Amino acid sequence: MIRHVARRxxxxxxxxxxxxxxxxxxxxxxxxxxxxxxxxxxxxRETAEQLRARYGLDKSIGxxxxxWLGRAVRFDFGSSLLYDRPVRELxxxxxxxxxILAVTALTIATLVGLPLGIVAGSRRSVxxxxxxxxxxxxxxxxxxxxxxxxxxxxxxxxxxxxAGIRSAGVAAGGAALDLLHHLVVPALALALPxxxxxxxxxxxxxxxxxxxxxxxxxxxxxxxxxxxxxRDGLKAALRPVAAIYGLAIGTLLSGSFAVEVxxxxxxxxxxxxQALRARDVYLVAGxxxxxxxxLACGTLLSDVALAIxxxxxxx
Amino acid sequence: MVVSVRTEPRSFNRLAARDGPTDLVATxxxxxxxxxxxxxxxxxxxxxxxxTASDDGRRVTLALRxxxxxxxxHPFTADDVLFSFEAAxxxxxxxxxxxxLQVGGRKLEVTAPDPHTIAIAFPTPFAPGVRLLDNxxxxxxxxxxxxxxxxxxxxxxxxxxxxxxxxxxGPFVLAEYAPxxxxxxxxxxxxxxxxxxxTQLPYLDRIVMDIVSDQNxxxxxxxxxxxxxxxGEIPFDSYAMVKRAADQGxxxxxxxxxxxxxxxxxFNLKPGAFSGDPRAPWLQRxxxxxxxxxAVDRKAFADTVFLGAGEPVYGPETPANQKWYWTGTPKTPHxxxxxxxxxxxIGLTDRNGDGRLExxxxxxxxxxxxxxxxxxxxxxxxxxxRDDLQKIGxxxxxxxxxxxxxxxxIGHAKYDAIFFRASRTDLDPAISPDFWFSSGTAHLWNxxxxxxxxxWEAQIDALMTxxxxxxxxxxxxxxxxxxxxxxxxxxxxxxxxxxxxIVATSSRIVNATPALALSPLMWSPxxxxxxx
Numbered sequence: 001m002i003r004h005v006a007r008r009x010x011x012x013x014x015x016x017x018x019x020x021x022x023x024x025x026x027x028x029x030x031x032x033x034x035x036x037x038x039x040x041x042x043x044x045r046e047t048a049e050q051l052r053a054r055y056g057l058d059k060s061i062g063x064x065x066x067x068w069l070g071r072a073v074r075f076d077f078g079s080s081l082l083y084d085r086p087v088r089e090l091x092x093x094x095x096x097x098x099x100i101l102a103v104t105a106l107t108i109a110t111l112v113g114l115p116l117g118i119v120a121g122s123r124r125s126v127x128x129x130x131x132x133x134x135x136x137x138x139x140x141x142x143x144x145x146x147x148x149x150x151x152x153x154x155x156x157x158x159x160x161x162x163a164g165i166r167s168a169g170v171a172a173g174g175a176a177l178d179l180l181h182h183l184v185v186p187a188l189a190l191a192l193p194x195x196x197x198x199x200x201x202x203x204x205x206x207x208x209x210x211x212x213x214x215x216x217x218x219x220x221x222x223x224x225x226x227x228x229x230x231r232d233g234l235k236a237a238l239r240p241v242a243a244i245y246g247l248a249i250g251t252l253l254s255g256s257f258a259v260e261v262x263x264x265x266x267x268x269x270x271x272x273x274q275a276l277r278a279r280d281v282y283l284v285a286g287x288x289x290x291x292x293x294x295l296a297c298g299t300l301l302s303d304v305a306l307a308i309x310x311x312x313x314x315x
Numbered sequence: 316m317v318v319s320v321r322t323e324p325r326s327f328n329r330l331a332a333r334d335g336p337t338d339l340v341a342t343x344x345x346x347x348x349x350x351x352x353x354x355x356x357x358x359x360x361x362x363x364x365x366x367t368a369s370d371d372g373r374r375v376t377l378a379l380r381x382x383x384x385x386x387x388x389h390p391f392t393a394d395d396v397l398f399s400f401e402a403a404x405x406x407x408x409x410x411x412x413x414x415x416l417q418v419g420g421r422k423l424e425v426t427a428p429d430p431h432t433i434a435i436a437f438p439t440p441f442a443p444g445v446r447l448l449d450n451x452x453x454x455x456x457x458x459x460x461x462x463x464x465x466x467x468x469x470x471x472x473x474x475x476x477x478x479x480x481x482x483x484x485g486p487f488v489l490a491e492y493a494p495x496x497x498x499x500x501x502x503x504x505x506x507x508x509x510x511x512x513x514t515q516l517p518y519l520d521r522i523v524m525d526i527v528s529d530q531n532x533x534x535x536x537x538x539x540x541x542x543x544x545x546x547g548e549i550p551f552d553s554y555a556m557v558k559r560a561a562d563q564g565x566x567x568x569x570x571x572x573x574x575x576x577x578x579x580x581x582f583n584l585k586p587g588a589f590s591g592d593p594r595a596p597w598l599q600r601x602x603x604x605x606x607x608x609x610a611v612d613r614k615a616f617a618d619t620v621f622l623g624a625g626e627p628v629y630g631p632e633t634p635a636n637q638k639w640y641w642t643g644t645p646k647t648p649h650x651x652x653x654x655x656x657x658x659x660x661i662g663l664t665d666r667n668g669d670g671r672l673e674x675x676x677x678x679x680x681x682x683x684x685x686x687x688x689x690x691x692x693x694x695x696x697x698x699x700x701r702d703d704l705q706k707i708g709x710x711x712x713x714x715x716x717x718x719x720x721x722x723x724x725i726g727h728a729k730y731d732a733i734f735f736r737a738s739r740t741d742l743d744p745a746i747s748p749d750f751w752f753s754s755g756t757a758h759l760w761n762x763x764x765x766x767x768x769x770x771w772e773a774q775i776d777a778l779m780t781x782x783x784x785x786x787x788x789x790x791x792x793x794x795x796x797x798x799x800x801x802x803x804x805x806x807x808x809x810x811x812x813x814x815x816x817i818v819a820t821s822s823r824i825v826n827a828t829p830a831l832a833l834s835p836l837m838w839s840p841x842x843x844x845x846x847x
Contacts, residue, residue: 032719038325039411040333041725041737042749042757048726050409054469082325083494084473094495148531155535162536168317168491168499168523264527266495273528274322279719 008303012296020077020289024068027276027284028061034081034279055081057281068282077289078282082274087286090271095253095290097165098260098267102252104183105190109248113195114241117202121237122210122229131199138196144258147189151262160184163264186263190256194248198241205237242305250298316519316824316845318544318837319527319536324498327481327489328472329452330402330410335833336524339546343500343522343840344386344483345452346507348377348396348433349445353830353838356638356742358446362391362453362484362507363433372440372786377433383507385455387482393427398456400425401463408468414749414756415450415740418783423447440784442791443745450740455482486517486841498524508841518826518844537566543821543845544836548814551622551692557819566819569829573626575635577813578696578736580607580684584760584807585728586768593678598731602661604806608647609654611703617812620695624815630803633813635831636742639792641799651707658707665708672708681710682731685724688715696811697734725759733759738833744795745783751798752776760807771805823847 035051036043052058056067068078077087116135120128138146154160161167161182170178209215210233218228253268260269268287275283320339325332329341348363360366363377383391403410404422416423421438428434441447458480462471472481478489484507487500500522508516525542527533534553536542538560549557549568561568582604589595597603613627628634630644658664663672663680672680684700686693694715701711711732716724724730737759739747749755753767753776767773775798782794802808818835820827823845832838 030717030720032717032721032723034719036722036726037719038332038334039722041722041735041759042414043411043726044414044756045726045763047409047411047413050406051469054409083323083475084326084470085475090494097495151532151535155539155541158539162539162541163527163529163532164496164525166493166496168497168525169521262529262532264496264525264529264532266493266526270495270528277717279717 004303005300008296008300012293012300015296016289016292019292020072020285021065021069023288024281024285025061025065027279027281028064030279032279033057034281037278038081064281068285077286080275080280080283080286082278082280082283087282090283091268091286091290094266094268094271095294097265098256098269099253100179101183101186101190101256101260101265101267102249104187105194105252106249108187108191109194109198112191113198114202116195117199117241118206118229118234118237120199121203121206122233128203132203135196135199135203138192139200141193142258143189143193143256144262146192147186147259147262150185150189154185165266186259186265189259189263190252194252197244197248201240201244202237205240206233209233209237239306242308243302245305246298246300246302247295248298249301250295253294253298316521316543316843317523317525317541318546319525319533319542320546321526321528321530321533323495323526324474326473327476328468330408330412330454331469331472333411335546339524339834339837340489340498341452342485342834342837343487344481344485344489345454346484347450347452348379348448351446351449351741353832353835354828358449362396363445363448366445368444372442372444372784373437375435375437375444377435377445379431379433380507381431383484384505385457385482385484386488386503386505387455387458388505389455389457389482391453391455391484392430393433394430395453395456396433397425397427398460398463399451399454402454402459402468403451405463405468407466408463410469412450415746416447418447419748419780420754440786441745442783442785442788443743446741446743446746450746453484458482487519487522490521495526497526500524506841510842517841519840522840537819537821540565540821543824544843545819546834546837547818548835549817549819551624551814554622554624554817557817561819564822567822567824567827568817568819569827569835571816571818571829571831571835573628573633573635574813574816575633575742575831576736576738577628577633577810578693578734579759579808579810580696580700580732580734581760581808582682582732583728583730584768586761588728593676594674594682597661597663597674597680598682600661601805602657603663604809606654606657606707607700607704607709608806608809609650609657610707610709611700611809611811612649613647613811614649615703616696616699617814619699620692621812621814624817625812626815628810628813630799630810631808632799633810635813639742639744639795641796643796644799644803651703654707658709663709670708671710679710680708681712683712683714685721685730685733685735686713686715687721687735688717692814693734693736700734700811726762728762740833744779744798745791748779748783751779769805771801774801 035048039048079086080090116131120131151162154162165182167178257269257273260267272287275287320336324336324340325334326337346362350359350361352359364380366375366377368375402408403412403416418437418441419439424436426434459471462468481489486503486506488503490501491499502520510516533545560566584599589598617625629646632640634640662674666673684697686697697713701713704711749757753764753772761768767776778794778798782791785791818829825846826842826844827836828839829835
């Protein structure tokens with residue numbers, strides 16, 4: 001197991017290096033650069049060249065990449081051209097915001113999706129039909145649409161803030177409550193489709209497990225149906241959910257572009273989008289690297305979770 | 316008051332960046348020597364309380380207000396004005412405002428005879444005079460002198476600068492910056508301006524500038540009362556929603572009439588840009604552009620692109636620019652038959668009966684139109700042009716590019732045609748010479764010519780030189796009418812329709828003076844107020 005984890009960690013390091021490098025090179029390869037976007041069409045050529053020299057954009061891609069690589073091995077990922085701040089400060093700041101959103105969304109999705117999946121998978125009833133239909137609706141809706149619909153409802157009712165992470169001028173004592181208030185719309189936008197995925201996977205797995213011989217044997221021994229479903233059946237049916245759980249964490253942590261933009265959530269996805277639009281090469285590389293790191297960690301977590309719920313996976 | 320911006324400012328230093336949010340931050344934090352009232356277009360005394368101009372239009376002497384201090388309490392003197400010009404002209408600083416503070420490509424000569432007087436000498440007679448000074452925010456020497464001397468001015472006052480390091484003469488000071496979220500501005504306790512009734516300005520205690528990257532969310536927030544002002548126009552497809560909210564008293568809507576500037580369509584007219592290209596014999600011909608002008612149905616264009624909230628336009632100025640619009644602007648009719656005849660005159664006819672035009676070498680009449688990605692209005696506009704051209708047998712391919720790629724293509728003259736909106740800082744043509752002069756950096760169709768590439772461009776150069784120097788306003792108008800006549804005749808840039816400009820605020824905003832400007836509602840922030 002330790003060797004397996006070590007191998008996955010090495011792969012994660014390689015993935016981060018490869019994704020950051022590719023992002024930096026690709027961001028440079030496209031037409032135009034940060035300076036042409038910042039100065040617009042009326043810039044004098046001399047002014048533009050001065051700025052390119054200042055930002056190191058006058059060098060060849062190879063030279064710029066080697067410069068960046070030389071600093072990156074010392075954990076200096078350059079300065080954002082857009083924000084004039086070190087990338088290694090900016091990215092963690094925004095990653096924390098993405099993490100808050102991701103953890104909240106994942107918690108809601110888990111608490112809603114798994115129990116509903118168990119209910120829907122363990123017996124056929126009106127409730128299971130309603131759950132299945134609702135899940136299919138949320139599965140068909142991309143998070144962008146869900147977030148737009150929630151933003152619309154929030155705007156109409158005035159119950160929740162539509163954008164941002166905190167209100168201006170909130171006293172320290174009310175900060176946590178204010179954050180929770182702001183979390184409702186973006187967290188639900190991410191959580192509802194995810195809960196639908198969990199519910200469908202869990203229901204399907206439960207539907208299969210419920211007919212396994214060991215369940216029938218337990219029933220024959222007189223074990224109550226509720227205990228069979230929530231203890232024996234659940235453990236056996238967790239495997240498919242555990243397999244995608246880590247991936248879901250990785251994907252959520254690396255930032256959800258659509259939801260973060262729609263709800264103006266200052267997370268990694270929003271930052272990456274701004275960096276790409278402005279062709280802020282160092283920030284693009286930093287955000288992409290962070291995203292790859294989260295994804296690799298998520299995959300690792302998924303493997304570990306799978307090994308816990310299914311001993312066969314350890315082999 | 317809560318105002319929204321779509322992106323964060325790129326800097327707190329207006330001389331280092333030209334994006335909209337940076338300009339808005341500068342409007343809140345800094346003051347200029349004079350201000351152009353965007354509503355009346357008149358020049359108003361600001362940090363300079365009065366001025367006198369010499370008879371030859373080459374010199375102007377400004378008297379600065381006394382007793383004015385920066386937001387940190389440091390006195391404001393003529394030395395700060397000298398410093399601001401030094402910074403704008405400093406080559407190492409590579410200021411984005413340097414070009415806008417030149418006359419005929421040469422710098423102004425600025426001196427300070429005493430701590431409260433500024434003397435400015437223009438390199439040539441300059442009719443707009445002090446109007447040019449609206450471009451320059453006055454910066455504090457005591458805060459920025461060191462960076463200018465050591466060559467780091469361009470990166471001074473970046474976004475990581477502590478708010479305590481910033482100082483200005485504007486109505487507000489930056490109190491808090493939460494990256495990715497908002498900027499909070501507090502009232503400048505030392506602001507120098509008072510209302511006519513003697514009330515100390517600004518009226519507002521605080522402005523919260525929220526960064527709302529999505530336009531739909533921005534409008535929903537306005538409708539829900541979570542936002543007071545959006546820093547821009549209401550998009551056409553959202554009129555109905557905002558109008559409903561206005562009818563219910565939840566927002567106030569302002570119809571500013573037809574825009575003073577609109578989207579432009581132009582071809583790459585750089586000589587040699589198409590050498591080796593079989594389309595070279597006709598792609599840069601006046602006849603092609605005139606044919607396109609005849610082929611596009613401007614009324615249908617306004618109805619389709621602006622959803623009816625627009626009017627056809629035929630020249631570089633729209634009727635909204637009342638002072639400079641040429642009333643004799645000919646109204647090009649929608650006449651596809653005449654367009655086809657014009658194209659036939661340059662050898663473009665349907666030679667194989669497929670409904671599409673070809674030249675004598677059977678090269679199809681086909682070109683690409685670049686638009687900026689994420690600008691639905693431009694994409695729609697280019698699509699209307701494409702569809703109208705298809706009816707006369709010309710094929711146009713609309714290609715959307717990122718802003719950076721598009722600007723790069725324009726700068727390097729690597730395109731066939733472009734549909735884009737290039738905005739100006741002032742309606743007076745003498746303040747936007749880079750568009751008119753062949754050597755200008757905003758002479759879109761052929762930027763920065765060493766000498767005029769065509770006879771008509773040389774004529775416009777000569778007329779604009781006179782127009783800028785003429786001290787009689789009537790003479791300036793006549794000269795600029797001539798410029799517009801030549802421009803429309805050769806059509807280096809085509810204009811099809813201008814939109815109506817609609818802006819909105821929450822219902823609690825009072826004293827709003829919306830105007831046709833880059834920031835229609837925020838150009839005069841010290842008089843805005845809210846009612847509780």
